Amino acid sequence: MKKRVVSILLVAAMAVSMVACGSKKDDSTDNKTEETKKVTVDDVTKDSDTPETTDVVWAQGLSGNVLVTIAQEKGYFKEVGLNIKEVPLDSGQLQGVVDGQVDIASNSGTNGPLQMIAAGDDMAIIGGFMLEGCMPIIAKAGTVWNGPTDFVGKKVGSSATVYAICSKIHEAGYDVNKDVQWVPFDNDADKIAAVLNGELDYAVMGTGRMYMCKNTDGIEILAYCDDVTPNYSCCRMVARNSWVKENPTTVKLIDQALLRAQQYLEANREECEEIMAKQLNTDLDYVKAYMDETEHYELNVDTVKKTVVDNWHYQREVGLIDADLDDSVIEDVTYDKLYKAALDACIDKYHDDDPDFWDKQEALYEELQ
Structure with a gap:
């Protein structure tokens, strides 16, 4: 009788163990399902x-x-x-x-x-x-501005990457890499001094330099990038x-x-x-x-x-x-x-x-x- 009771208890324990293992497996599957539910862009x-x-x-x-x-x-x-x-x-x-x-x-x-x-x-x-970023095109006061092709043959503080200006020069048939002398500057503020001393003919300035452009004697804002290309990003x-x-x-x-x-x-x-x-x-x-x-x-x-x-x-x-x-x-x-x-x-x-x-x-x- 005692052996029979022990056997019954062992079977019951094994059953509980199998259920527990099964539950653990189900939890693991549920967790994996949750992980695969990651939101995508679509x-x-x-x-x-x-x-x-x-x-x-x-x-x-x-x-x-x-x-x-x-x-x-x-x-x-x-x-x-x-x-x-x-x-x-x-x-x-x-x-x-x-x-x-x-x-x-x-x-x-x-x-x-x-x-x-x-x-x-x-x-x-x-x-x-x-x-449109309020990016001014500057030169010495009194400079006449006809449009972006005025950059051709001149020294300009900017680069050929400036789509708002350079795409129009390109469309006019010029080679933006050769027909304009682009002069790189690490600091926009230095472009103002370069225009004043004649090192540059023109410069394209960033938004954060508007105050300097407006308040520096001898500097004139000729136009803005959005005048050349509206909504230029x-x-x-x-x-x-x-x-x-x-x-x-x-x-x-x-x-x-x-x-x-x-x-x-x-x-x-x-x-x-x-x-x-x-x-x-x-x-x-x-x-x-x-x-x-x-x-x-x-x-x-x-x-x-x-x-x-x-x-x-x-x-x-x-x-x-x-x-x-x-x-x-x-x-x-x-x-x-x-x-x-x-x-x-x-x-x-x-x-x-x-x-x-x-x-x-x-x-x-x-x-x-």
């Missing part, structure tokens, strides 16, 4: 609202990114579950992105990112900042492509917060100038020097894919990137779908608060994609 819709990562490091350029500042100040990032940390970094922003020093940069133009993408660097375009917002693929909902939510900031800026420009001056720890006059130029300083979060691809064509045609590179190389890393998901989410939630603004953004998307 999965993201206007309703996607759970960021893959909440902490994002952003490179802060010399002139800042007023949209980031507003989104911080007004709590738009927090509302979508994001914590943005800005790190002062002006020159070297793009390399900082590739190296992982920062996650996002938005003050380094469009030309540079395209060249790095063409070279095979881990980089993608996820949105925009300045559509001054600065696109970039991140590592691998990071985007890991965090597509985070990217969508960033665009969503920035779109709200853009709407707030256009409705409250003077307040936003004061916010920006405080953020940069600089005089209000410095910020107003570019932000008050509303015809030339236009911000937009859109990827403006059409303009980006046009720039890609220009750089390919003049030998700045490999002529054999297909459009798909740039199109595949320009995430207009994530931006559109963000725009659709904002239109659903906020359209009635400012119909003109949101209708304009929708129309621009259709025009520039």
Whole structure:
């Protein structure tokens, strides 16, 4: 009898053990299933609202990114579950992105990112900042300006990569690599002195030097880059492509917060100038020097894919990137779908608060994609 009881207990113990093992296997399978449910770029819709990562490091350029500042100040990032940390970094922003020093940069133009993408660097375009960046073309006071072909045969503080200017010189039949004497400068401020002493005939300046350009005797602003090429895509917002693929909902939510900031800026420009001056720890006059130029300083979060691809064509045609590179190389890393998901989410939630603004953004998307 005792042996029978022991046998029954052993069988019961084995049964429990097998059930336990089975349960463990099921748990493992469930966990594996959860792991395979990772969100991809194609999965993201206007309703996607759970960021893959909440902490994002952003490179802060010399002139800042007023949209980031507003989104911080007004709590738009927090509302979508994001914590943005800005790190002062002006020159070297793009390399900082590739190296992982920062996650996002938005003050380094469009030309540079395209060249790095063409070279095979881990980089993608996820949105925009300045559509038109208030970038002045300067010369000595009294210089006559007829257009960008005035650069032909002259010494110019810039480079052939500046699509807004150089694409028009190229279209006029000139060789931008030979017919203009481009003079590189590490610091935009040094270009002003070079123009004054005759070392340069012209210079193309960055947004952050507007105050100097306006307040330096003997210097004249002849035109702006957007006078030559409207909507030229001054600065696109970039991140590592691998990071985007890991965090597509985070990217969508960033665009969503920035779109709200853009709407707030256009409705409250003077307040936003004061916010920006405080953020940069600089005089209000410095910020107003570019932000008050509303015809030339236009911000937009859109990827403006059409303009980006046009720039890609220009750089390919003049030998700045490999002529054999297909459009798909740039199109595949320009995430207009994530931006559109963000725009659709904002239109659903906020359209009635400012119909003109949101209708304009929708129309621009259709025009520039």
